[in-house]
Amino acid sequence: MTADTHVVDEFLDWYFDRHPARAASLGSLNHDHTLGDFSAAAFETTERETDTWLARLTAAPAATLDEEVDRDLLISVLRGDQLLAAWPGWRRDPSEYTSIALYTLHAAFTYGLRPEPELVETVIARLAEIPSILAACRANLDPSLASPVIVQRGIDQARTGRAFLTRALPVSVQDERLRARLVEAAEPAAEAFDALVVFLESFLDRAHGDWRMGEKLYSGLLLEHELLGYGAGELHERGKAAYASLEAEIVSLAGTSDWRSVLTALQDDHPPTLEAMRQEYEDETERARQFLIEHGLVTLPDGEECRVVPSPMFHRPVVAVASYMQPPPLTSGRVGHFFVPYTPDGFTQEQITQRLRTNARFQLATISVHEAYPGHHWHLSWLAAQDRPVRQVFRTPYFSEGWALYAEKLLREHGYFTSVAQELGHVEARLFRAARMVVDTALHCGDMTVEQAQSHLVANTALTPGTAAGEVSRYCAWPTQAPSYLTGALEIERIRDDYTGGLREFHDTIAGSGALPLGLARRVVLGR
Helix, strand or coil, X not given: CCHHXXXXXXXXXXXXXXXXXXXXXXXXXXXXXXXXXXXXXXHHHHHHHHHHXXXXXXXXXXXXXXXXXXXXXXXXXXXXXXXXXXXXXXXXXXXXXXXXXXXXXXXXXXXXXXXXXXXXXXXXXXXXXXXXXXXXXXXXXXXXXXXXXXXXXXXXXXXXXXXXXXHHHHHCCCCHHHHHHHHHHHHXXXXXXXXXXXXXXXXXXXXXXXXXXXXXXXXXXXXXXXXXXXXXXXXXXXXXXXXXHHHHHHHHHHCCCCHHHHHHHHXXXXXXXXXXXXXXXXXXXXXXXXXXXXXXXXXXXXXXXXXXXXXXXXXXXXXXXXXXXXXXXXXXXXXXXXXXXXXXXXXXXXXXHHHHHCCCHHHHHHHHHHHCCCCHHHHHHHHHCCCCHHHHHCCCHHHHHHHHHHHHHHHHHCCCCCCHHHHHHHHHHHHHHHHHHHHHHHHHCCCCCHHHHHHHHHHHXXXXXXXXXXXXXXXXXXXXXCCHHHHHHHHHHHHHHHCCCCHXXXXXXXXXXXXXXXXXXXXXXXXX
Protein backbone atom coordinates (compact mmCIF):
# COMPACT_ATOMS: atom_id res chain seq x y z
CA MET A 1 0.00 0.00 0.00
CA THR A 2 1.51 3.32 -1.07
CA ALA A 3 1.37 6.67 0.67
CA ASP A 4 -1.24 7.72 -1.87
CA THR A 5 -3.52 4.80 -0.93
CA HIS A 6 -3.23 5.72 2.75
CA VAL A 7 -4.21 9.32 2.04
CA VAL A 8 -7.21 8.26 -0.05
CA ASP A 9 -8.40 5.87 2.68
CA GLU A 10 -7.97 8.53 5.35
CA PHE A 11 -9.88 10.99 3.21
CA LEU A 12 -12.81 8.59 2.83
CA ASP A 13 -12.92 8.11 6.60
CA TRP A 14 -13.00 11.88 7.08
CA TYR A 15 -15.60 12.38 4.37
CA PHE A 16 -17.97 9.78 5.81
CA ASP A 17 -17.64 11.24 9.30
CA ARG A 18 -18.46 14.72 7.96
CA HIS A 19 -21.30 13.42 5.77
CA PRO A 20 -22.84 10.48 7.65
CA ALA A 21 -26.18 10.66 5.82
CA ARG A 22 -24.35 10.33 2.51
CA ALA A 23 -22.33 7.41 3.89
CA ALA A 24 -25.49 5.69 5.11
CA SER A 25 -27.14 6.14 1.70
CA LEU A 26 -24.14 4.34 0.18
CA GLY A 27 -24.63 1.44 2.58
CA SER A 28 -22.30 2.22 5.51
CA LEU A 29 -23.80 0.69 8.66
CA ASN A 30 -21.28 2.62 10.74
CA HIS A 31 -23.06 5.88 9.86
CA ASP A 32 -26.77 5.04 9.78
CA HIS A 33 -27.60 6.34 13.27
CA THR A 34 -27.23 10.06 12.55
CA LEU A 35 -27.91 12.64 9.86
CA GLY A 36 -24.97 14.77 10.91
CA ASP A 37 -24.25 18.32 12.04
CA PHE A 38 -25.87 21.06 9.94
CA SER A 39 -24.83 24.07 11.99
CA ALA A 40 -23.05 26.98 10.33
CA ALA A 41 -19.94 26.13 12.35
CA ALA A 42 -19.94 22.59 10.94
CA PHE A 43 -20.22 23.81 7.35
CA GLU A 44 -17.43 26.33 7.89
CA THR A 45 -15.18 23.72 9.51
CA THR A 46 -15.71 21.37 6.57
CA GLU A 47 -14.76 24.15 4.15
CA ARG A 48 -11.49 24.77 6.02
CA GLU A 49 -10.67 21.08 6.18
CA THR A 50 -11.38 20.77 2.47
CA ASP A 51 -8.49 23.14 1.79
CA THR A 52 -6.19 21.00 3.94
CA TRP A 53 -7.21 17.78 2.22
CA LEU A 54 -6.71 19.29 -1.21
CA ALA A 55 -3.14 20.24 -0.32
CA ARG A 56 -2.42 16.73 1.01
CA LEU A 57 -3.88 14.96 -2.02
CA THR A 58 -2.18 17.26 -4.50
CA ALA A 59 1.18 16.37 -2.93
CA ALA A 60 0.49 12.61 -2.64
CA PRO A 61 2.45 10.25 -4.94
CA ALA A 62 0.79 7.52 -7.00
CA ALA A 63 2.46 4.21 -7.88
CA THR A 64 -0.12 2.95 -10.40
CA LEU A 65 -2.59 4.35 -12.91
CA ASP A 66 -5.52 3.33 -10.71
CA GLU A 67 -4.05 5.14 -7.70
CA GLU A 68 -3.35 8.19 -9.83
CA VAL A 69 -6.95 8.26 -11.09
CA ASP A 70 -8.36 7.81 -7.57
CA ARG A 71 -6.26 10.70 -6.32
CA ASP A 72 -7.06 12.96 -9.26
CA LEU A 73 -10.77 12.19 -8.88
CA LEU A 74 -10.67 13.42 -5.29
CA ILE A 75 -8.70 16.51 -6.32
CA SER A 76 -11.41 17.37 -8.87
CA VAL A 77 -14.12 16.88 -6.22
CA LEU A 78 -12.34 19.15 -3.74
CA ARG A 79 -11.61 21.83 -6.30
CA GLY A 80 -15.31 21.86 -7.08
CA ASP A 81 -16.09 22.19 -3.38
CA GLN A 82 -13.67 25.10 -3.10
CA LEU A 83 -15.33 26.90 -5.98
CA LEU A 84 -18.79 26.30 -4.53
CA ALA A 85 -17.75 27.77 -1.19
CA ALA A 86 -18.45 31.11 -2.89
CA TRP A 87 -21.94 29.83 -3.81
CA PRO A 88 -22.92 28.07 -0.57
CA GLY A 89 -25.99 25.91 -0.97
CA TRP A 90 -26.39 25.71 2.79
CA ARG A 91 -27.12 29.46 2.88
CA ARG A 92 -29.24 29.52 -0.29
CA ASP A 93 -31.31 26.35 -0.62
CA PRO A 94 -33.76 24.77 1.88
CA SER A 95 -33.53 21.44 0.07
CA GLU A 96 -29.93 21.12 1.32
CA TYR A 97 -31.62 20.20 4.60
CA THR A 98 -34.97 18.70 3.62
CA SER A 99 -33.60 16.34 0.96
CA ILE A 100 -31.04 14.87 3.35
CA ALA A 101 -33.71 14.09 5.92
CA LEU A 102 -36.28 12.69 3.52
CA TYR A 103 -34.04 10.84 1.08
CA THR A 104 -31.94 9.16 3.76
CA LEU A 105 -34.97 7.79 5.61
CA HIS A 106 -36.52 6.63 2.37
CA ALA A 107 -33.28 4.85 1.43
CA ALA A 108 -33.11 3.15 4.83
CA PHE A 109 -36.32 1.23 4.22
CA THR A 110 -35.76 0.80 0.50
CA TYR A 111 -32.40 -0.89 1.10
CA GLY A 112 -33.38 -2.69 4.32
CA LEU A 113 -29.78 -3.42 5.31
CA ARG A 114 -30.63 -4.26 8.95
CA PRO A 115 -33.21 -6.53 10.59
CA GLU A 116 -36.42 -4.57 11.08
CA PRO A 117 -36.03 -3.92 14.84
CA GLU A 118 -32.52 -2.50 14.34
CA LEU A 119 -33.59 -0.57 11.26
CA VAL A 120 -36.46 1.08 13.10
CA GLU A 121 -34.11 2.08 15.94
CA THR A 122 -31.71 3.79 13.54
CA VAL A 123 -34.58 5.59 11.81
CA ILE A 124 -36.02 6.76 15.14
CA ALA A 125 -32.59 8.12 16.09
CA ARG A 126 -32.47 10.10 12.86
CA LEU A 127 -36.05 11.30 13.20
CA ALA A 128 -35.10 12.79 16.55
CA GLU A 129 -32.47 14.94 14.80
CA ILE A 130 -34.81 16.42 12.20
CA PRO A 131 -36.12 19.30 14.38
CA SER A 132 -32.57 20.53 15.02
CA ILE A 133 -31.61 20.13 11.35
CA LEU A 134 -34.59 22.15 10.18
CA ALA A 135 -33.86 24.73 12.90
CA ALA A 136 -30.35 24.99 11.40
CA CYS A 137 -31.99 25.55 8.01
CA ARG A 138 -33.94 28.49 9.39
CA ALA A 139 -30.84 29.91 11.06
CA ASN A 140 -28.49 29.44 8.10
CA LEU A 141 -30.56 30.66 5.16
CA ASP A 142 -29.51 34.14 4.05
CA PRO A 143 -32.22 36.25 2.35
CA SER A 144 -29.56 38.15 0.40
CA LEU A 145 -28.36 34.87 -1.15
CA ALA A 146 -31.54 32.78 -1.35
CA SER A 147 -33.56 33.23 -4.51
CA PRO A 148 -37.38 33.13 -4.35
CA VAL A 149 -37.26 30.53 -7.16
CA ILE A 150 -35.15 28.18 -5.03
CA VAL A 151 -37.05 28.91 -1.81
CA GLN A 152 -40.38 28.08 -3.49
CA ARG A 153 -38.91 24.78 -4.65
CA GLY A 154 -37.90 24.12 -1.04
CA ILE A 155 -41.40 24.96 0.19
CA ASP A 156 -42.92 22.48 -2.27
CA GLN A 157 -40.69 19.70 -0.95
CA ALA A 158 -41.08 20.64 2.71
CA ARG A 159 -44.86 20.40 2.33
CA THR A 160 -44.48 16.68 1.63
CA GLY A 161 -42.61 16.10 4.90
CA ARG A 162 -45.57 15.39 7.20
CA ALA A 163 -47.31 12.96 4.84
CA PHE A 164 -44.07 11.14 4.08
CA LEU A 165 -42.99 10.80 7.72
CA THR A 166 -46.35 9.95 9.26
CA ARG A 167 -48.00 8.00 6.42
CA ALA A 168 -45.57 6.70 3.81
CA LEU A 169 -42.67 5.81 6.11
CA PRO A 170 -44.57 3.73 8.69
CA VAL A 171 -46.15 1.59 5.95
CA SER A 172 -42.67 0.13 5.38
CA VAL A 173 -42.70 -1.47 8.88
CA GLN A 174 -44.33 -4.91 9.22
CA ASP A 175 -44.32 -5.29 13.02
CA GLU A 176 -47.30 -3.39 14.47
CA ARG A 177 -45.53 -2.51 17.73
CA LEU A 178 -42.50 -1.15 15.88
CA ARG A 179 -44.77 0.71 13.48
CA ALA A 180 -46.52 2.40 16.40
CA ARG A 181 -43.16 3.47 17.84
CA LEU A 182 -42.15 4.90 14.49
CA VAL A 183 -45.41 6.84 14.13
CA GLU A 184 -44.89 8.34 17.59
CA ALA A 185 -41.28 9.27 16.81
CA ALA A 186 -42.27 10.78 13.46
CA GLU A 187 -44.72 13.32 14.87
CA PRO A 188 -42.12 15.80 16.27
CA ALA A 189 -40.23 15.59 12.97
CA ALA A 190 -43.47 16.20 11.05
CA GLU A 191 -44.20 19.20 13.25
CA ALA A 192 -40.73 20.53 12.45
CA PHE A 193 -41.54 20.26 8.73
CA ASP A 194 -44.82 22.08 9.31
CA ALA A 195 -42.94 24.85 11.12
CA LEU A 196 -40.38 25.03 8.33
CA VAL A 197 -43.12 25.53 5.74
CA VAL A 198 -44.53 28.43 7.77
CA PHE A 199 -41.05 29.93 8.12
CA LEU A 200 -40.21 29.54 4.43
CA GLU A 201 -43.48 31.11 3.32
CA SER A 202 -42.56 34.19 5.37
CA PHE A 203 -38.91 34.00 4.32
CA LEU A 204 -39.98 33.94 0.67
CA ASP A 205 -41.06 37.58 0.94
CA ARG A 206 -37.60 38.57 2.19
CA ALA A 207 -35.50 36.42 -0.13
CA HIS A 208 -33.92 38.47 -2.89
CA GLY A 209 -30.85 36.50 -3.93
CA ASP A 210 -30.06 35.49 -7.50
CA TRP A 211 -30.27 31.87 -8.59
CA ARG A 212 -27.94 32.61 -11.52
CA MET A 213 -24.48 31.20 -10.96
CA GLY A 214 -22.70 33.46 -13.44
CA GLU A 215 -20.33 32.53 -16.25
CA LYS A 216 -17.11 32.69 -14.21
CA LEU A 217 -18.15 30.12 -11.60
CA TYR A 218 -20.01 28.00 -14.15
CA SER A 219 -16.91 27.78 -16.35
CA GLY A 220 -14.70 27.18 -13.34
CA LEU A 221 -16.73 24.11 -12.41
CA LEU A 222 -16.57 22.75 -15.96
CA LEU A 223 -12.81 23.19 -16.05
CA GLU A 224 -11.71 22.35 -12.50
CA HIS A 225 -14.39 19.93 -11.32
CA GLU A 226 -15.64 18.26 -14.51
CA LEU A 227 -12.24 18.43 -16.29
CA LEU A 228 -13.95 19.10 -19.62
CA GLY A 229 -11.31 21.40 -21.07
CA TYR A 230 -13.79 24.13 -22.01
CA GLY A 231 -16.13 26.57 -20.30
CA ALA A 232 -19.71 27.81 -20.48
CA GLY A 233 -19.38 29.69 -23.77
CA GLU A 234 -18.07 26.73 -25.72
CA LEU A 235 -20.56 24.38 -24.03
CA HIS A 236 -23.38 26.67 -25.16
CA GLU A 237 -22.13 26.65 -28.75
CA ARG A 238 -21.72 22.87 -28.71
CA GLY A 239 -25.31 22.60 -27.57
CA LYS A 240 -26.53 24.79 -30.42
CA ALA A 241 -24.54 22.75 -32.98
CA ALA A 242 -25.81 19.46 -31.57
CA TYR A 243 -29.37 20.74 -31.60
CA ALA A 244 -29.13 21.78 -35.26
CA SER A 245 -27.80 18.35 -36.26
CA LEU A 246 -30.43 16.48 -34.28
CA GLU A 247 -33.23 18.69 -35.57
CA ALA A 248 -32.23 17.82 -39.14
CA GLU A 249 -32.37 14.13 -38.20
CA ILE A 250 -35.76 14.39 -36.55
CA VAL A 251 -37.19 16.32 -39.52
CA SER A 252 -36.02 13.49 -41.78
CA LEU A 253 -37.62 10.83 -39.56
CA ALA A 254 -40.86 12.77 -39.15
CA GLY A 255 -41.09 13.55 -42.86
CA THR A 256 -41.92 17.18 -42.11
CA SER A 257 -40.33 20.29 -40.67
CA ASP A 258 -43.28 20.43 -38.28
CA TRP A 259 -41.96 17.48 -36.30
CA ARG A 260 -43.36 18.84 -33.03
CA SER A 261 -46.88 18.33 -34.36
CA VAL A 262 -46.00 14.73 -35.21
CA LEU A 263 -44.73 14.15 -31.67
CA THR A 264 -47.71 15.94 -30.16
CA ALA A 265 -49.98 13.55 -32.04
CA LEU A 266 -47.93 10.57 -30.85
CA GLN A 267 -48.37 11.78 -27.27
CA ASP A 268 -52.08 11.04 -27.60
CA ASP A 269 -51.12 7.34 -27.28
CA HIS A 270 -50.15 7.18 -23.62
CA PRO A 271 -50.88 4.91 -20.64
CA PRO A 272 -54.33 5.68 -19.22
CA THR A 273 -53.25 5.93 -15.55
CA LEU A 274 -50.13 6.42 -13.46
CA GLU A 275 -50.14 2.74 -12.45
CA ALA A 276 -50.55 1.66 -16.08
CA MET A 277 -47.54 3.87 -16.89
CA ARG A 278 -45.53 2.08 -14.21
CA GLN A 279 -46.49 -1.35 -15.56
CA GLU A 280 -45.58 -0.44 -19.13
CA TYR A 281 -42.19 0.85 -17.95
CA GLU A 282 -41.66 -2.44 -16.13
CA ASP A 283 -42.45 -4.44 -19.27
CA GLU A 284 -40.12 -2.31 -21.38
CA THR A 285 -37.34 -2.62 -18.80
CA GLU A 286 -37.48 -6.41 -19.00
CA ARG A 287 -37.39 -6.26 -22.81
CA ALA A 288 -34.25 -4.13 -22.69
CA ARG A 289 -32.57 -6.56 -20.29
CA GLN A 290 -33.27 -9.52 -22.53
CA PHE A 291 -31.95 -7.57 -25.54
CA LEU A 292 -28.61 -7.04 -23.76
CA ILE A 293 -28.34 -10.75 -23.06
CA GLU A 294 -29.20 -11.73 -26.62
CA HIS A 295 -26.67 -9.33 -28.15
CA GLY A 296 -23.87 -9.73 -25.58
CA LEU A 297 -23.31 -6.00 -25.25
CA VAL A 298 -22.33 -6.00 -21.56
CA THR A 299 -21.65 -8.39 -18.68
CA LEU A 300 -24.51 -8.53 -16.17
CA PRO A 301 -23.37 -8.57 -12.53
CA ASP A 302 -24.52 -11.45 -10.35
CA GLY A 303 -27.67 -10.74 -8.39
CA GLU A 304 -28.66 -7.52 -10.15
CA GLU A 305 -32.33 -6.59 -10.23
CA CYS A 306 -34.11 -3.42 -11.33
CA ARG A 307 -37.42 -2.75 -9.56
CA VAL A 308 -39.77 -0.38 -11.35
CA VAL A 309 -41.72 1.56 -8.69
CA PRO A 310 -43.58 4.86 -8.18
CA SER A 311 -41.35 7.81 -7.34
CA PRO A 312 -41.18 8.64 -3.61
CA MET A 313 -43.80 11.08 -2.34
CA PHE A 314 -41.22 13.72 -1.40
CA HIS A 315 -39.57 13.44 -4.83
CA ARG A 316 -42.67 14.30 -6.85
CA PRO A 317 -42.81 18.11 -6.36
CA VAL A 318 -39.19 18.60 -7.47
CA VAL A 319 -38.53 15.91 -10.14
CA ALA A 320 -40.96 15.67 -13.07
CA VAL A 321 -39.15 12.93 -15.02
CA ALA A 322 -38.13 9.31 -14.51
CA SER A 323 -35.14 8.74 -12.21
CA TYR A 324 -33.08 5.95 -10.68
CA MET A 325 -31.79 4.97 -7.23
CA GLN A 326 -28.67 2.83 -7.27
CA PRO A 327 -27.91 -0.27 -5.19
CA PRO A 328 -25.94 0.71 -2.06
CA PRO A 329 -22.39 0.32 -3.45
CA LEU A 330 -20.68 -0.27 -0.08
CA THR A 331 -22.70 -3.49 0.31
CA SER A 332 -23.13 -6.67 -1.70
CA GLY A 333 -26.65 -5.59 -2.75
CA ARG A 334 -27.34 -5.22 -6.47
CA VAL A 335 -31.02 -4.18 -6.41
CA GLY A 336 -31.75 -0.79 -7.96
CA HIS A 337 -34.97 1.19 -8.22
CA PHE A 338 -36.34 2.83 -11.36
CA PHE A 339 -38.65 5.60 -10.15
CA VAL A 340 -41.61 6.24 -12.44
CA PRO A 341 -42.55 9.97 -12.35
CA TYR A 342 -45.83 10.00 -10.45
CA THR A 343 -47.45 13.39 -9.89
CA PRO A 344 -47.71 15.06 -6.47
CA ASP A 345 -50.87 14.74 -4.41
CA GLY A 346 -53.32 17.48 -5.35
CA PHE A 347 -52.53 17.53 -9.06
CA THR A 348 -55.58 18.02 -11.24
CA GLN A 349 -56.60 15.46 -13.83
CA GLU A 350 -55.33 17.83 -16.52
CA GLN A 351 -51.91 17.95 -14.85
CA ILE A 352 -51.85 14.17 -14.51
CA THR A 353 -52.71 13.81 -18.18
CA GLN A 354 -49.86 16.17 -19.08
CA ARG A 355 -47.48 13.89 -17.16
CA LEU A 356 -48.83 10.82 -18.95
CA ARG A 357 -48.44 12.54 -22.32
CA THR A 358 -44.78 13.28 -21.51
CA ASN A 359 -44.39 9.52 -20.92
CA ALA A 360 -46.21 8.43 -24.07
CA ARG A 361 -45.74 4.96 -25.46
CA PHE A 362 -43.39 6.02 -28.25
CA GLN A 363 -41.03 7.37 -25.55
CA LEU A 364 -41.11 4.46 -23.10
CA ALA A 365 -38.43 2.41 -24.87
CA THR A 366 -35.68 5.04 -24.86
CA ILE A 367 -36.49 6.15 -21.28
CA SER A 368 -36.35 2.56 -20.01
CA VAL A 369 -33.00 1.99 -21.69
CA HIS A 370 -31.71 5.22 -20.11
CA GLU A 371 -32.84 4.42 -16.57
CA ALA A 372 -32.31 0.67 -16.56
CA TYR A 373 -30.55 -1.45 -19.22
CA PRO A 374 -27.80 -0.71 -20.08
CA GLY A 375 -28.23 2.78 -18.64
CA HIS A 376 -28.15 3.74 -14.98
CA HIS A 377 -29.13 0.43 -13.44
CA TRP A 378 -26.68 -1.70 -15.38
CA HIS A 379 -23.88 0.86 -14.99
CA LEU A 380 -24.29 1.39 -11.25
CA SER A 381 -24.91 -2.26 -10.38
CA TRP A 382 -21.83 -3.18 -12.44
CA LEU A 383 -19.81 -0.42 -10.78
CA ALA A 384 -20.94 -1.60 -7.34
CA ALA A 385 -19.36 -4.98 -8.13
CA GLN A 386 -15.91 -3.39 -8.65
CA ASP A 387 -13.41 -2.73 -5.83
CA ARG A 388 -12.37 0.92 -6.13
CA PRO A 389 -14.38 2.42 -3.21
CA VAL A 390 -13.50 6.03 -3.97
CA ARG A 391 -15.08 5.70 -7.43
CA GLN A 392 -18.25 4.21 -5.95
CA VAL A 393 -18.61 7.22 -3.66
CA PHE A 394 -17.80 10.11 -6.01
CA ARG A 395 -19.42 10.35 -9.42
CA THR A 396 -20.06 13.07 -11.95
CA PRO A 397 -23.28 13.29 -13.95
CA TYR A 398 -21.15 14.13 -16.97
CA PHE A 399 -20.27 10.44 -16.96
CA SER A 400 -23.30 8.79 -15.33
CA GLU A 401 -25.91 10.73 -17.32
CA GLY A 402 -23.66 10.73 -20.37
CA TRP A 403 -23.43 6.95 -20.12
CA ALA A 404 -27.21 6.54 -19.92
CA LEU A 405 -27.71 8.68 -23.03
CA TYR A 406 -24.91 6.81 -24.80
CA ALA A 407 -26.76 3.59 -23.91
CA GLU A 408 -29.83 4.79 -25.79
CA LYS A 409 -27.84 5.33 -28.98
CA LEU A 410 -26.01 2.03 -28.51
CA LEU A 411 -29.24 0.07 -28.51
CA ARG A 412 -30.52 2.00 -31.49
CA GLU A 413 -27.36 0.98 -33.35
CA HIS A 414 -28.23 -2.67 -32.64
CA GLY A 415 -31.88 -2.46 -33.71
CA TYR A 416 -33.67 -2.18 -30.38
CA PHE A 417 -36.16 0.44 -31.53
CA THR A 418 -38.69 -1.35 -33.71
CA SER A 419 -40.69 1.52 -35.20
CA VAL A 420 -40.20 4.99 -36.63
CA ALA A 421 -42.18 6.30 -33.66
CA GLN A 422 -39.70 4.79 -31.19
CA GLU A 423 -36.79 6.22 -33.20
CA LEU A 424 -38.46 9.60 -33.08
CA GLY A 425 -38.75 9.23 -29.30
CA HIS A 426 -35.04 8.39 -29.09
CA VAL A 427 -33.86 11.27 -31.30
CA GLU A 428 -36.16 13.74 -29.55
CA ALA A 429 -34.65 12.64 -26.20
CA ARG A 430 -31.17 13.56 -27.51
CA LEU A 431 -32.48 16.77 -29.03
CA PHE A 432 -34.04 17.64 -25.67
CA ARG A 433 -30.63 17.16 -24.03
CA ALA A 434 -29.08 19.49 -26.61
CA ALA A 435 -31.74 22.06 -25.72
CA ARG A 436 -30.76 21.63 -22.08
CA MET A 437 -27.16 22.55 -22.95
CA VAL A 438 -28.39 25.75 -24.55
CA VAL A 439 -30.90 26.64 -21.85
CA ASP A 440 -28.81 25.88 -18.76
CA THR A 441 -25.81 27.90 -19.92
CA ALA A 442 -28.05 30.78 -21.04
CA LEU A 443 -29.95 30.79 -17.74
CA HIS A 444 -26.90 30.88 -15.50
CA CYS A 445 -24.91 33.28 -17.65
CA GLY A 446 -27.79 35.78 -17.56
CA ASP A 447 -28.86 35.46 -21.20
CA MET A 448 -32.30 33.91 -20.60
CA THR A 449 -35.06 34.38 -18.03
CA VAL A 450 -37.06 31.55 -16.45
CA GLU A 451 -40.04 32.38 -18.65
CA GLN A 452 -37.90 32.49 -21.78
CA ALA A 453 -36.33 29.14 -20.86
CA GLN A 454 -39.73 27.52 -20.41
CA SER A 455 -40.95 28.92 -23.73
CA HIS A 456 -37.75 27.77 -25.46
CA LEU A 457 -38.22 24.19 -24.23
CA VAL A 458 -41.89 24.08 -25.21
CA ALA A 459 -41.10 25.46 -28.68
CA ASN A 460 -38.03 23.32 -29.34
CA THR A 461 -38.78 20.00 -27.64
CA ALA A 462 -41.78 17.73 -27.08
CA LEU A 463 -42.22 18.84 -23.45
CA THR A 464 -45.62 19.96 -22.23
CA PRO A 465 -45.72 23.37 -20.51
CA GLY A 466 -46.09 21.81 -17.06
CA THR A 467 -43.11 19.52 -17.49
CA ALA A 468 -41.04 22.33 -19.00
CA ALA A 469 -41.74 24.44 -15.90
CA GLY A 470 -40.53 21.59 -13.68
CA GLU A 471 -37.41 21.19 -15.80
CA VAL A 472 -36.45 24.86 -15.65
CA SER A 473 -37.00 24.91 -11.89
CA ARG A 474 -34.48 22.09 -11.61
CA TYR A 475 -31.95 23.92 -13.81
CA CYS A 476 -32.19 26.99 -11.59
CA ALA A 477 -31.44 24.90 -8.51
CA TRP A 478 -28.80 22.61 -10.04
CA PRO A 479 -26.51 24.56 -12.39
CA THR A 480 -24.21 22.63 -14.77
CA GLN A 481 -26.11 19.33 -14.33
CA ALA A 482 -28.56 19.63 -17.22
CA PRO A 483 -25.87 19.79 -19.96
CA SER A 484 -24.17 16.67 -18.61
CA TYR A 485 -26.29 14.19 -20.59
CA LEU A 486 -25.40 14.90 -24.20
CA THR A 487 -21.99 16.35 -23.36
CA GLY A 488 -21.02 13.10 -21.63
CA ALA A 489 -22.54 10.87 -24.31
CA LEU A 490 -20.57 12.58 -27.05
CA GLU A 491 -17.32 12.31 -25.06
CA ILE A 492 -17.90 8.58 -24.40
CA GLU A 493 -18.49 8.05 -28.12
CA ARG A 494 -15.15 9.75 -28.83
CA ILE A 495 -13.37 7.48 -26.35
CA ARG A 496 -14.98 4.44 -28.00
CA ASP A 497 -13.75 5.64 -31.41
CA ASP A 498 -10.17 5.59 -30.06
CA TYR A 499 -10.51 2.18 -28.36
CA THR A 500 -9.08 -0.83 -30.23
CA GLY A 501 -10.70 -3.71 -28.29
CA GLY A 502 -14.12 -5.31 -28.52
CA LEU A 503 -17.40 -3.52 -27.80
CA ARG A 504 -18.37 -5.58 -24.75
CA GLU A 505 -14.88 -5.17 -23.31
CA PHE A 506 -15.08 -1.42 -23.85
CA HIS A 507 -18.42 -1.18 -22.05
CA ASP A 508 -17.34 -3.34 -19.12
CA THR A 509 -14.08 -1.40 -18.77
CA ILE A 510 -15.30 2.18 -19.02
CA ALA A 511 -18.47 1.62 -16.95
CA GLY A 512 -16.56 -0.41 -14.37
CA SER A 513 -13.99 2.38 -14.00
CA GLY A 514 -16.57 4.56 -12.20
CA ALA A 515 -18.48 7.64 -13.26
CA LEU A 516 -15.34 9.68 -13.65
CA PRO A 517 -14.72 13.10 -15.15
CA LEU A 518 -14.37 12.28 -18.83
CA GLY A 519 -10.66 13.10 -18.99
CA LEU A 520 -9.99 10.54 -16.25
CA ALA A 521 -12.27 7.97 -17.92
CA ARG A 522 -10.26 8.35 -21.11
CA ARG A 523 -7.05 7.81 -19.13
CA VAL A 524 -8.37 4.58 -17.59
CA VAL A 525 -9.66 3.09 -20.83
CA LEU A 526 -6.85 4.13 -23.16
CA GLY A 527 -4.01 4.28 -20.65
CA ARG A 528 -3.27 7.92 -21.52
